[in-house]
Amino acid sequence: xxxxxxxxxxxxxxxxxxxxxxxxxxxxxxxxxxxxxxxxxxxxxxxxxxxxxxxxxxxxxxxxxxxxxxxxxxxxxxxxxxxxxxxxxxxxxxxxxxxxxxxxxxxxxxxxxxxxxxxxxxxxxxxxxxxxxxxxxxxxxxxxxxxxxxxxxxxxxxxxxxxxxxxxxxxxxxxxxxxxxxxxxxxxxxxxxxxxxxxxxxxxxxxxxxxxxxxxxxxxxxxxxxxxxxxxxxxxxxxxxxxxxxxxxxxxxxxxxxxxxxxxxxxxxxxxxxxxxxxxxxxxxxxxxxxxxxxxxxxxxxxxxxxxxxxxxxxxxxxxxxxxx
Amino acid sequence: xxxxxxxxxxxxxxxxxxxxxxxxxxxxxxxxxxxxxxxxxxxxxxxxxxxxxxxxxxxxxxxxxxxxxxxxxxxxxxxxxxxxxxxxxxxxxxxxxxxxxxxxxxxxxxxxxxxxxxxxxxxxxxxxxxxxxxxxxxxxxxxxxxxxxxxxxxxxxxxxxxxxxxxxxxxxxxxxxxxxxxxxxxxxxxxxxxxxxxxxxxxxxxxxxxxxxxxxxxxxxxxxxxxxxxxxxxxxxxxxxxxxxxxxxxxxxxxxxxxxxxxxxxxxxxxxxxxxxxxxxxxxxxxxxxxxxxxxxxxxxxxxxxxxxxxxxxxxxxxxxxxxxxxxxxxxxxxxxxxxxxxxxxxxxxxxxxxxxxxxxxxxxxxxxxxxxxxxxxxxxxxxxxxxxxxxxxxxxxxxxxxxxxxxxxxxxxxxxxxxxxxxxxxxxxxxxxxxxxxxxxxxxxxxxxxxxxxxxxxxxxxxxxxxxxxxxxxxxxxxxxxxxxxxxxxxxxxxxxxxxx
Amino acid sequence: xxxxxxxxxxxxxxxxxxxxxxxxxxxxxxxxxxxxxxxxxxxxxxxxxxxxxxxxxxxxxxxxxxxxxxxxxxxxxxxxxxxxxxxxxxxxxxxxxxxxxxxxxxxxxxxxxxxxxxxxxxxxxxxxxxxxxxxxxxxxxxxxxxxx
Numbered sequence: 005x006x007x008x009x010x011x012x013x014x015x016x017x018x019x020x021x022x023x024x025x026x027x028x029x030x031x032x033x034x035x036x037x038x039x040x041x042x043x044x045x046x047x048x049x050x051x052x053x054x055x056x057x058x059x060x061x062x063x064x065x066x067x068x069x070x071x072x073x074x075x076x077x078x079x080x081x082x083x084x085x086x087x088x089x090x091x092x093x094x095x096x097x098x099x100x101x102x103x104x105x106x107x108x109x110x111x112x113x114x115x116x117x118x119x120x121x122x123x124x125x126x127x128x129x130x131x132x133x134x135x136x137x138x139x140x141x142x143x144x145x146x147x148x149x150x151x152x153x154x155x156x157x158x159x160x161x162x163x164x165x166x167x168x169x170x171x172x173x174x175x176x177x178x179x180x181x182x183x184x185x186x187x188x189x190x191x192x193x194x195x196x197x198x199x200x201x202x203x204x205x206x207x208x209x210x211x212x213x214x215x216x217x218x219x220x221x222x223x224x225x226x227x228x229x230x231x232x233x234x235x236x237x238x239x240x241x242x243x244x245x246x247x248x249x250x251x252x253x254x255x256x257x258x259x260x261x262x263x264x265x266x267x268x269x270x271x272x273x274x275x276x277x278x279x280x281x282x283x284x285x286x287x288x289x290x291x292x293x294x295x296x297x298x299x300x301x302x303x304x305x306x307x308x309x310x311x312x313x314x315x316x317x318x319x320x321x322x323x324x325x326x327x328x329x
Numbered sequence: 330x331x332x333x334x335x336x337x338x339x340x341x342x343x344x345x346x347x348x349x350x351x352x353x354x355x356x357x358x359x360x361x362x363x364x365x366x367x368x369x370x371x372x373x374x375x376x377x378x379x380x381x382x383x384x385x386x387x388x389x390x391x392x393x394x395x396x397x398x399x400x401x402x403x404x405x406x407x408x409x410x411x412x413x414x415x416x417x418x419x420x421x422x423x424x425x426x427x428x429x430x431x432x433x434x435x436x437x438x439x440x441x442x443x444x445x446x447x448x449x450x451x452x453x454x455x456x457x458x459x460x461x462x463x464x465x466x467x468x469x470x471x472x473x474x475x476x477x478x479x480x481x482x483x484x485x486x487x488x489x490x491x492x493x494x495x496x497x498x499x500x501x502x503x504x505x506x507x508x509x510x511x512x513x514x515x516x517x518x519x520x521x522x523x524x525x526x527x528x529x530x531x532x533x534x535x536x537x538x539x540x541x542x543x544x545x546x547x548x549x550x551x552x553x554x555x556x557x558x559x560x561x562x563x564x565x566x567x568x569x570x571x572x573x574x575x576x577x578x579x580x581x582x583x584x585x586x587x588x589x590x591x592x593x594x595x596x597x598x599x600x601x602x603x604x605x606x607x608x609x610x611x612x613x614x615x616x617x618x619x620x621x622x623x624x625x626x627x628x629x630x631x632x633x634x635x636x637x638x639x640x641x642x643x644x645x646x647x648x649x650x651x652x653x654x655x656x657x658x659x660x661x662x663x664x665x666x667x668x669x670x671x672x673x674x675x676x677x678x679x680x681x682x683x684x685x686x687x688x689x690x691x692x693x694x695x696x697x698x699x700x701x702x703x704x705x706x707x708x709x710x711x712x713x714x715x716x717x718x719x720x721x722x723x724x725x726x727x728x729x730x731x732x733x734x735x736x737x738x739x740x741x742x743x744x745x746x747x748x749x750x751x752x753x754x755x756x757x758x759x760x761x762x763x764x765x766x767x768x769x770x771x772x773x774x775x776x777x778x779x780x781x782x783x784x785x786x787x788x789x790x791x792x793x794x795x796x797x798x799x800x801x802x803x804x805x806x807x808x809x810x811x812x813x814x815x816x817x818x819x820x821x822x823x824x825x826x827x828x829x830x831x
Numbered sequence: 832x833x834x835x836x837x838x839x840x841x842x843x844x845x846x847x848x849x850x851x852x853x854x855x856x857x858x859x860x861x862x863x864x865x866x867x868x869x870x871x872x873x874x875x876x877x878x879x880x881x882x883x884x885x886x887x888x889x890x891x892x893x894x895x896x897x898x899x900x901x902x903x904x905x906x907x908x909x910x911x912x913x914x915x916x917x918x919x920x921x922x923x924x925x926x927x928x929x930x931x932x933x934x935x936x937x938x939x940x941x942x943x944x945x946x947x948x949x950x951x952x953x954x955x956x957x958x959x960x961x962x963x964x965x966x967x968x969x970x971x972x973x974x975x976x977x978x979x
Contacts, residue, residue, distance in 0.1 A: 516866075522851070739918050
């Protein structure tokens with residue numbers, strides 16, 4: 005742990021202690037009573053995205069398991085940086101939480117040094133994730149991930165990859181694949197998953213990376229070929245598509261959705277929240293709703309997820325340095 | 330199954346008491362939020378999502394589509410009455426609509442906009458039912474070079490939005506393009522011209538800018554002359570467009586609908602570009618182009634028809650490809666997803682009831698919106714009789730709420746103030762605001778598609794000429810650019826000749 | 832006849848263009864085959880500077896089109912200053928109080944009698960707050976009036 009971290013902890017600890025003495029209640033008692041008022045969950049990106057959807061689905065049953073409702077508040081801006089910073093600055097009392105995602109909670113702080121990462125926020129729990137799927141248009145001269153790599157090697161700067169925006173779900177893993185395999189391609193930025201997909205369907209680009217929910221109907225209708233899944237395991241809905249790891253390229257890209265709290269939130273409160281979220285994600289109506297989005301619940305508690313998040317952050321920090329040349 | 334059976338099936342789905350009820354609720358809500366600039370359709374739909382969970386999927390979509398189309402109808406109301414464009418697609422409506430209102434013809438403008446929207450909406454629904462799949466493949470033909478040329482063409486129309494001086498119009502357009510680059514670079518995400526403010530990484534929101542440059546700037550201008558309190562002529566002539574208005578505008582409505590329908594199919598700026606394009610086309614074809622910008626009824630009819638046709642046809646990429654073309658449609662997409670219906674190439678085979686039900690309900694929605702909006706005109710016109718001082722205070726408050734609600738922050742209110750002051754000063758020097766706004770909205774698209782095209786072609790500009798669609802669009806842009814310049818030069822030459830004759 | 836006002840505006844346009852050009856060069860411009868972040872703003876900036884120069888020449892010759900004269904600028908100036916204060920205090924003081932003051936200033940500038948001015952401003956602020964935050968779900972800062 006860094007010096008700064010330690011200092012922050014001491015300062016925060018002191019503040020909490022002082023505050024509780026002043027109010028005449030101990031921190032433990034505060035945790036026991038928590039929550040006494042509605043909890044605010046800030047989503048730092050726009051309405052209608054997979055984060056918004058998932059958060060709304062999960063929190064719809066919050067009152068039942070937490071004893072207080074969770075109010076979802078959208079604070080979009082700066083690709084998630086604005087909302088992240090708000091939560092990082094909020095009182096660490098468990099009443100202000102952030103809905104984290106890989107972009108604004110790992111990649112931006114690790115690669116660009118903006119927004120807030122694991123140094124300023126702490127993990128409560130992960131709700132679920134979706135892996136990036138690499139898919140090619142049906143007419144492309146390759147049908148598998150290996151064939152694509154071979155083709156790209158033989159034809160440098162010919163393959164057109166449509167990414168979903170700088171450092172996004174498709175750009176980052178594609179850069180990692182390029183770095184590992186040495187293939188040279190044209191990496192064209194589009195305005196999100198929809199336009200990138202449209203470019204591939206229209207034949208203006210050859211390959212893209214997207215989430216299974218968006219790609220599946222087009223894979224089913226034969227307009228797209230799924231090449232590889234960037235996960236540790238195969239995707240249930242695409243049982244015949246290998247993972248990149250199986251094909252010898254160690255790139256994993258999981259677009260996760262998680263609940264984060266300001267650094268220094270007392271442990272009992274974090275545990276209480278994590279327990280409540282676990283029960284919410286096990287609720288039948290929530291499970292069906294998330295299934296309908298095309299996702300699954302992959303709950304991960306504060307310690308396991310905190311560790312995975314930290315590892316991902318350190319890895320991308322290194323990557324960012326290497327990829328930026 | 331034939332088309333008529335399909336449509337009949339669609340109507341059978343849509344015409345139940347409960348669905349008609351939801352359709353009416355949606356239309357009413359949509360009109361309301363279209364009039365209140367604080368809330369856009371995407372935000373409202375997001376707000377209502379949890380409610381729709383308990384409804385049938387068809388009913389849910391019917392209600393949300395009603396909101397979306399209703400907002401398009403309602404959006405023109407504030408443009409005409411108060412010079413506040415509620416959304417990007419009704420910026421052009423301000424130009425002539427507000428002038429008409431100040432001449433005491435608000436009723437004609439509102440009526441033309443409602444009836445024009447109805448005609449356009451109906452034509453577009455017919456268009457969708459006949460050729461949705463064909464249009465989807467048309468949309469797919471548009472790659473980066475085609476988009477670049479289309480946006481470029483749209484930008485050239487800024488010339489037609491300039492009232493008198495083309496030079497001023499071009500200056501405002503290039504200023505808008507520059508302001509549009511504030512934020513993240515589209516290719517590598519570098520921060521540009523953000524001056525260290527995190528708030529600027531997403532650029533400046535349209536609502537904030539438009540409310541400042543139109544709404545607030547207008548108020549500031551009117552605050553100068555305390556004596557001149559009668560901003561609107563009190564004698565309000567007729568609540569509906571006259572026969573003379575119709576004679577002038579029926580062609581504009583049809584051309585606007587057509588343009589809007591085809592451009593609206595393209596995801597992205599469809600509705601915006603089409604409204605500007607329709608205005609430019611009418612000004613180009615008009616016998617008295619000098620009336621444009623001073624209250625020409627065609628200047629309301631064309632863009633309003635275009636943006637309504639476009640909002641209807643923007644359902645095509647969603648229903649056939651599963652790709653939402655704008656933020657509101659994205660929310661409808663979400664609603665469908667929450668019901669386990671995934672729009673896309675399989676929708677027509679898996680859920681034909683939803684596909685045709687939506688189309689039928691859009692038609693019903695149009696009829697309802699007309700029925701709702703025509704009687705409202707009398708009410709709106711009466712609003713203008715409120716003494717101006719109260720109206721001014723209300724407009725300022727509404728602009729503030731609208732700006733604040735974009736990101737729930739005072740920052741945006743400050744930005745609106747900034748644009749209001751800039752707009753006020755520039756207006757004094759007769760610099761037109763519309764080209765600035767158009768350029769600022771289209772700038773990022775222009776840059777992105779330029780970079781995409783160049784990366785894709787390996788840096789060759791030939792890619793724009795190689796492809797038939799993009800080449801055609803470029804030639805059109807070139808002609809559009811040259812005609813007014815040539816005209817102006819000719820006029821100046823002629824004037825000089827005349828002056829030199831003693 | 833020269834037009835000093837137009838010339839000042841023209842100079843502002845040119846200055847903005849130059850500022851963007853300098854900024855674009857700092858961001859690196861690149862070449863058409865490999866555009867860098869400064870590429871697009873650089874071209875725009877140059878165009879704007881060129882257009883402004885043309886405009887300046889016209890203004891110098893006195894042909895830069897019409898312009899409305901500024902009227903009494905006291906009214907707009909007072910409202911602009913109030914709005915600046917408004918933005919600065921909105922989050923802490925809250926929507927209702929700041930909007931009441933702002934509306935009062937606007938109404939005052941437009942010659943409203945003090946008797947009507949206060950109730951109207953307060954009424955406008957309160958109704959708009961309740962309408963938008965209660966009925967339409969727009970979050971507005973309550974500020975000092977926490978009970979709202």
